Amino acid sequence: MPIVHTELTKLDNSAGFPTLQVKDLHFAYPDGHEALHGVSLHVAPGEKVALVGPNGAGKSTLMLHLNGILSGGGGEVRVAGLKVEKQNLPLIRSKVGLVFQNPDDQLFSPTVFDDVAFGPLHMGLPEAEVRERVMRALAHVGMSGFEERLSHHLSIGQKKRISIATVLSMDPEILVLDEPSAGLDPRARRSLISLLRDLPLTMLVSTHDMFLVHELFPRTVIMDGGEVVADGETAVLLSDDALLERHGLESPTRMLAML
């Protein structure tokens, strides 16, 4: 019998808080490496934001702060107005749908059903509702019928879609994805793009795939050296070649022009 947590009720966002508020976030790893030097960021409900930058910019570190896995370096994070701190973590983690880059890290349960059910089950929801959410989440990512499959039998494209389902079933406020298109062949990538386009969720997506950025995300945030160096309309940022080059990025239009 799952334990029912009475505190996990729907977050009240009638006050109109931004979905995500990051204020002056600092963080240094135990080995001394300073990963974040005062990062600030707001994401409004419904926005689809791309997070880009060279390796080591602090993107993954930032993402791990959004649901409290990393903390303690100064600054604060709020999800729909609720501060990310120890006593709120269970609720926060049901609101932030964090999908890791490697689907073999995200899919750790025996079957697909078990993985997609993991989130809602640990939220304390009754079994009937868990089952319903699993079916809905799988339908959303186009993987209905895969419930009894064992994860290791699936292709990477299928695994990536189910990874997204594992957080959709929690009904999150914001979807946070780390390199969703990495390792996908063109067809799987196309399929993922359609999926992300059709999902009516607030999103923050870290990626190296500049075509993906151009196609799906109206707003882009560029990070480098643990700081936000640019934050604005994608079309504007991607046409600033100097800016892109300074931070180790390639403009998609320039890449096309080289053909």
Add this chain to the structure above:
Amino acid sequence: MIFPASVQLLHIPDGFLSLPISVVSWAITLVLLYFAVRNAQQVLDERLVPLAGIMAAFIFAGQMLNFPVAGGTSGHFIGATLAAIVLGPWVGLLAMTAVISLQALLFQDGGLVVMGANILIMGIVPTFVGYGLYQLLRNQSRGVMLVGTAVASWVSIEMAALITALLIGFSGTSAFNVAVPAMLGVHALVGIGEALITVAAISFIQRTRPQILAEGSVAGSGRWVVAGLVIALVVTLFAPLASASPDGLEWVAGEHGFLQTAKDAPYQILPDYTIPFLGESGFSTIVAGIVGVLLVMGITYLLGRLLQRHEPVTSNQ
């Protein structure tokens, strides 16, 4: 495709152990598993399941690694000592238990009813003995620590082989005075492979991620040395007690008029297991066993002190 090879002789199938022996083995195993679960959870809390599970997969996969020795044969490793060193003995035991149960359940590599015995053989004995011996030398210099690791690995395999022979013998499936030397002999070679690979692996880990080794240690290392020593002694103690029991050999001797040589027969087969001046009795073999184990521990310790004088002591937690 690759089939995970394990040392065939240490996974006992169903039917080779008597029910009483199976029950006793299960009793010992269950008690130790209870403590393992409790202590591991105290140390690791919610990290236990993902860590132990993935480490168990590592041990299993590690058993697939091999290296060509000669002709078509290859050496490979079991990993109980490695698991104990990097994970600590309790978590290491849980990981080995997972490996053994999966091997039995999925591949029939080891029986189901005798799984308690197999966990005793490949989980409990080598993990604790290996860990105990490792603790003797881990605070010395790097070179000495590696020697300690090699000895610990080798002895742990020999102990596992010995207890396998004992369990089979007490079940009436095999004659002690053939099983014991055969198992010990074969696994003396296997143990060398285990020692080499374990040392190389630990050396690699120590160079790249020393903090993992520091984490794996459990408080009160002296206690563990004693535990490892006690287990090794207890197992060794039973060996000669068993071979002293009256056997079919006397019947054979009677049948063919070799009565006068009957008493000598076991000792021709086991020349190494007696101390000459103590003469013909199980007692001499018991003493031989104890002496053997003490000798190994003593040499290991002396080696540690000796090498310490000749090598700079690096700070090792």
Add this chain to the structure above:
Amino acid sequence: MHVSTFDRYEQRSSAVHQLDPRVKVVLTLLFIVSNVALPDGAWWAFAAGWALLLLVNRAAHFSFGYLFKRSFIALPFALAAVTVLFTLPGTAVASWQIGSHTLTVSDAGLMRFASILIRSWLSVQMAILLTATTQFPDLMHALHHLRVPQVLVSIISFMYRYLFVLADEVIRLLRARDARSARLTTDGKLGGTIWWRAKVTGSMAGQLFVRSFDRSDRVYNAMLSRGYRGHLLTMNPHVMNGRDWLMAGVGTAVLVIIQLLGWLT
């Protein structure tokens, strides 16, 4: 590159496949215990045990060859029991002269040896049938229902899940090593000493270990992100129905009959 040989489940739509996994596990264990409990030379009981196996095999829609082919897997271990042929007191059946020793096979020894082999042979087949008719996640559910601590069941489940991932990594490591294992002539000597080769293998093991350790960290984070707080919750869909209880009863009754056969003849 995928390793899929770790699955032993054979999909069929049979009554045996659909039987509650708890019942299958318990009956398998009881069958094995029954075999071991039978006295030496209980040929009729052993034959009945074999008949039972063939019956279950058929009911699971497997061919005769399917089970028979796999049944000899434990054979190598028979070597360990060879000595009982010569050491059990009884009437001499055959003997050989080897140097100054005479090895004599007794009838009791022969009976014990054969009985050990048959017991092992029968037991392993039931274990094979168990695995072939029950998916691994269901096996885990069965263990949990049978009161095995959740911690242990979860560890085994994780291990199973990541076997494939790690096996793939091992294959990649082995391939990389093979790609660099050149020889000067086709049947030339392998380079390097045994020590060196062991060292290379050990480094591979060390590398694999570090990667596994890091992976366990990432998986832990993924679990935390979805609400894990140390107590793993799962849904166990298995409910015993009438047919399951019936099978449990019938199975137990058959085993009792086999025991009677063995001890009364």
